[in-house]
Amino acid sequence: MEIYDKLVKPISEVNYLRAENVARYRLIIRYFLIEYEKIHYWLHKEDIYAMMIGIDGYQDYTLEQCQQDLQSLVDWGNLTAIQDSQKVKTVEDFKNRKYRYQLSEYSVEIERMTLRLEKLEIEGASLEPTLLERIYHALTQLDEIKQKKPSDVHGWLQYLMNDFIRLNQNYQDYIKTLNSAKAEELMKTEAFLIYKDKLISYLRTFVKAMQETGTLIALQLENIQQSDMEIIFKQATEYEMSIPRIDVELNEQEIYENFSGKWQSFYRWFIGENGFNEMDRLNNITNEIIRKITRYAQQIAEMNNRGSNRKEQYHHLANIFMKCQDINEAHCLSAYVFGVADCLHLQHIQPRLTDNIHAGVYEESPSSIQFDPHSRIVRKKTMRKPAQDYSLERKMQQIELENALEEKREKIKALIHHQVIDFQCLPVIDETTRKTLLQWLSKGLAQENKTAKTDEGIEYYINQEHAHQECLVQCLDGDFIMPAFQIVFKESMYE
Numbered sequence: 001m002e003i004y005d006k007l008v009k010p011i012s013e014v015n016y017l018r019a020e021n022v023a024r025y026r027l028i029i030r031y032f033l034i035e036y037e038k039i040h041y042w043l044h045k046e047d048i049y050a051m052m053i054g055i056d057g058y059q060d061y062t063l064e065q066c067q068q069d070l071q072s073l074v075d076w077g078n079l080t081a082i083q084d085s086q087k088v089k090t091v092e093d094f095k096n097r098k099y100r101y102q103l104s105e106y107s108v109e110i111e112r113m114t115l116r117l118e119k120l121e122i123e124g125a126s127l128e129p130t131l132l133e134r135i136y137h138a139l140t141q142l143d144e145i146k147q148k149k150p151s152d153v154h155g156w157l158q159y160l161m162n163d164f165i166r167l168n169q170n171y172q173d174y175i176k177t178l179n180s181a182k183a184e185e186l187m188k189t190e191a192f193l194i195y196k197d198k199l200i201s202y203l204r205t206f207v208k209a210m211q212e213t214g215t216l217i218a219l220q221l222e223n224i225q226q227s228d229m230e231i232i233f234k235q236a237t238e239y240e241m242s243i244p245r246i247d248v249e250l251n252e253q254e255i256y257e258n259f260s261g262k263w264q265s266f267y268r269w270f271i272g273e274n275g276f277n278e279m280d281r282l283n284n285i286t287n288e289i290i291r292k293i294t295r296y297a298q299q300i301a302e303m304n305n306r307g308s309n310r311k312e313q314y315h316h317l318a319n320i321f322m323k324c325q326d327i328n329e330a331h332c333l334s335a336y337v338f339g340v341a342d343c344l345h346l347q348h349i350q351p352r353l354t355d356n357i358h359a360g361v362y363e364e365s366p367s368s369i370q371f372d373p374h375s376r377i378v379r380k381k382t383m384r385k386p387a388q389d390y391s392l393e394r395k396m397q398q399i400e401l402e403n404a405l406e407e408k409r410e411k412i413k414a415l416i417h418h419q420v421i422d423f424q425c426l427p428v429i430d431e432t433t434r435k436t437l438l439q440w441l442s443k444g445l446a447q448e449n450k451t452a453k454t455d456e457g458i459e460y461y462i463n464q465e466h467a468h469q470e471c472l473v474q475c476l477d478g479d480f481i482m483p484a485f486q487i488v489f490k491e492s493m494y495e
Contacts, residue, residue, distance in 0.1 A: 013106040015076045017114070024061075024069055026114075027052065029078060032103045033111045042100040044084070045070060070101060078107040129209030131167040135160065136213050139220040146231050150239035157236045161262050168269065168278075175285055200290055207286050214279045218270045223468070233259045408432060420463075421487040424471040434475050440487055460489045 016025035031051050035043060049066045052058045073079045081099045103111075138160045145156045237256045269278040317337060324330040335341070350367045352359075411433050415421050421437065429437075443452040444462040451461040463486035471484040 011106070012076045013078050013104065013110055016073060016078055017110075019072070021069065024052070024058075024065075025073065027055065028069060028073065029103070029107060029111050032079070032101070033108065033115075036103050036108060041102050042082075043102075044098070044100055048101075070099075074101070077104055080104055129206055129213070131163050131170075132209060132213040132217065134163050135167070136217050136220065138163070139217060139224070142224060142228065142232075146228055146235075150235040150242070153232055153235040154239040157232060157259065161266070164262075164266050164269070171282055175282075175289070200293055203286050203290055207283060210279060210283065214270060218277075218279070221267055221271055229260075229263060233263070408436065412436065416489070419489045419492060422484075423473060423482065423486065424466070424469075424484045426473055428474045428476065430476050434473070437487070441485055444487070458489055458491060460487055462486070463488050 016022065016029060019025055028048055031048065032043065035041075045063070045066055048070065049061070049063050052061045052066060070079065070081075074081045079101045080103075081101055084098045084100045138156065141156065145153055233256055236259055237252055240255050241250055241252055271277055272280070321330055321333060324333060350365070353365065354363075411430070412421075415426060415429075415433070415437075417425070423437075440452070440454060440460065441462065444450050444460065446452075449461070450464070451459065453459050464483075466484040466486070469484040470481050472479055472481055
């Protein structure tokens with residue numbers, strides 16, 4: 001990290017946020033900001049005083065206190081004071097020095113930050129599918145933008161990065177609120193059932209938009225050449241350096257690296273590294289939240305149903321117990337409803353030899369029970385059985401596998417024309433053939449030279465000459481659209 005003067009020196013402009021008379025200072029600065037937004041930059045002491053005495057609780061505020069507060073803010077660097085010579089009519093007026101006051105740049109940003117902090121809990125975060133659509137639309141304009149003047153390129157790049165930053169921050173803040181302890185407690189209450197369906201629908205709508213538009217963005221990014229982006233970075237840097245600034249020295253290399261670093265983060269968000277990107281992570285997190293919401297809602301519904309059913313049952317039983325004549329009758333009813341408290345259980349009873357219902361236990365014939373010894377020394381004898389011969393079954397399985405492989409080879413062989421499998425010219429294929437072709441295609445595209453080998457050692461490469469075109473691959477279990485790739489074998493297949 002580079003150490004420079006502004007990084008380590010204190011910021012006196014924030015003193016008004018923690019000074020002794022912080023309430024008065026904050027009211028004054030907020031009034032300056034409101035007028036600043038109206039392009040009314042310069043204010044007089046009398047304007048501030050009239051505003052302060054119009055607020056409840058500040059009717060005793062004096063002009064001298066106003067002058068002291070303004071002077072403190074000037075000393076801290078929050079306000080810039082310039083003597084107003086236009087209203088000077090006498091020597092006395094010149095000695096009294098009437099000033100006009102203006103907010104400094106630091107104070108404008110600091111007060112805007114306090115406004116955002118005040119609205120942080122009110123506004124909250126949200127998932128906006130329109131940001132994805134705007135990002136995709138901006139990427140489609142890249143070929144036109146790189147040919148325009150540097151100011152247009154700079155505006156396009158800033159517009160794209162601002163949408164990306166907003167998308168990233170919004171999703172992180174929104175997911176953080178759903179995973180907070182406060183949200184967990186709310187999900188366990190009955191009041192949450194009212195919002196469950198709306199929340200799940202909201203999340204699923206965003207996930208659907210992200211899967212559709214996010215995939216298009218990823219495809220668009222993969223087709224963008226690094227050389228084109230370097231041209232855009234140079235033009236944006238050139239325009240940034242051309243903006244006149246006072247007392248600010250810009251480093252051209254740092255500005256270029258800033259644009260390049262933002263683009264790399266943007267690229268990794270949608271494309272990712274090692275086959276996993278932030279878009280997939282957000283999809284998994286959102287699905288987990290939907291499952292958690294559904295689980296909580298189901299538990300609440302089950303608790304409510306169980307409680308209501310039990311309540312009716314207990315009320316009915318209480319009415320029955322109230323009708324009992326004495327405690328003995330109540331005991332009998334309790335045994336009938338809740339079961340006998342102490343019951344004798346008889347086990348290992350053989351089938352009865354008589355149908356007489358009055359025959360007692362002692363009139364039945366005895367039964368024998370054989371117990372296994374609990375000693376570690378005495379063990380049951382194990383019966384050794386010869387190993388069964390499964391050679392016939394294994395041979396049949398081997399024949400079935402060979403037949404399936406041969407059938408698979410014949411189907412693949414029928415698709416090869418002049419050592420090329422062209423996805424544009426494929427007939428209707430089955431599921432097994434489709435999986436094999438896509439596996440070869442994925443293995444080849446994963447390599448830098450787009451070359452790989454089949455399981456049988458046949459070398460091939462992926463021809464991307466027509467990849468910018470789309471083709472329809474028809475399968476027995478459905479159709480899908482993909483780039484028009486070609487699998488080219490370097491030697492004859494299945495000779």
